[in-house]
Amino acid sequence: MAPLRRLRLWLLLVLLPPPPAAPAPAPAPLRRPDWAACRVLSRELARLLGTVREPHPVLEGMQLLEEEPQNWPPRIRCSDACDPQSLESNHTRCLHRIRQALQHYRDLLGSDIFREQPQPQLETTMEQLLRHVQDGHGRAPRDPLTPTKVWEQPLHRHLALKRLRSFAALIGRVFNHRAR
Template identity: 90%
Template sequence: MAPLRRLCLWLLLALLPPPPAAPAPAPLRRPDWAACRGLSRELSRLLGTVREPHPVLEGMQLLEEEPQNWPPRIRCSDACDPLTLESNHTRCLHRIRQALQHYRDLLGSDIFRDQPQPQLETTMEQLLRHVQDGHGRPPRYPLAPTKVWEQPLQRHLALKRLRSFAAVMSRVFNHSAR
């Protein structure tokens, strides 16, 4: 009796329609790497034209504060290497997005009040739109005011770090745009 029951169940299962296939995962939206490369190059070019209003700051090396106070920067763990970018670029773009938001907020803060950088802000905003990947418009976070005497030093440090970040970011976009 048991073998007959198994045969009936097997025939019944064979006649049933197959279960619906699981929906395919949504493909990762690939950013426009060529546009990102062009904008990152423009950002680097614009950074090269920014001059210190106080020439003594040009050659000055400021000591870095504690690492927990550093702005977002691309690290090895961010998977921005060429091999990882081919298959999964989300972590790398997340880090780039964080840093771009940070520097955009810095450019809009009081440390650049005496030396506004509208072209830098515009280029950074355009680049930020390209790496958003469906996250909507990034909010602006107002920064705490700085003392007037600190502003030139803070501006110098911010531009130095932004130049360094822009160089690494350009390498990421240059590779990805190939």
């Protein structure tokens, strides 16, 4: 009789519907970026970048060809929807890419390639801008970058500043458009 009883209990457990699941927590409301503050900070970033001078003047006019190193930031592409028409309908993809690049540049500014020529004002402005585009994700951790050889540091610094200037011009246009 005991095996039959166990079989009934087992069948009841198998055939009963599962207990109701606990309700899923409500997603945190996404905070809209303060476009006007982002515009001001991107202008400040561009201004600060204009004041940074190369310690080796020969690098100023030099065009360096390079392979695509893994330590360079994500580039904003057409598919990232940072154009004015796409920004009007949905800006999340564009902000995500901007956030990735800002995090990478922030990490670059804190890396060994800027050890001899630290840029605390650039880092501070970058942190402030990053806080405005976080979308409620909290503070992004710093990723340690692979150390570079001492002789490579001026070249990497030159390339980083050159790309950061281009990036600052692009995000300046994005934030200027959205702040209107």
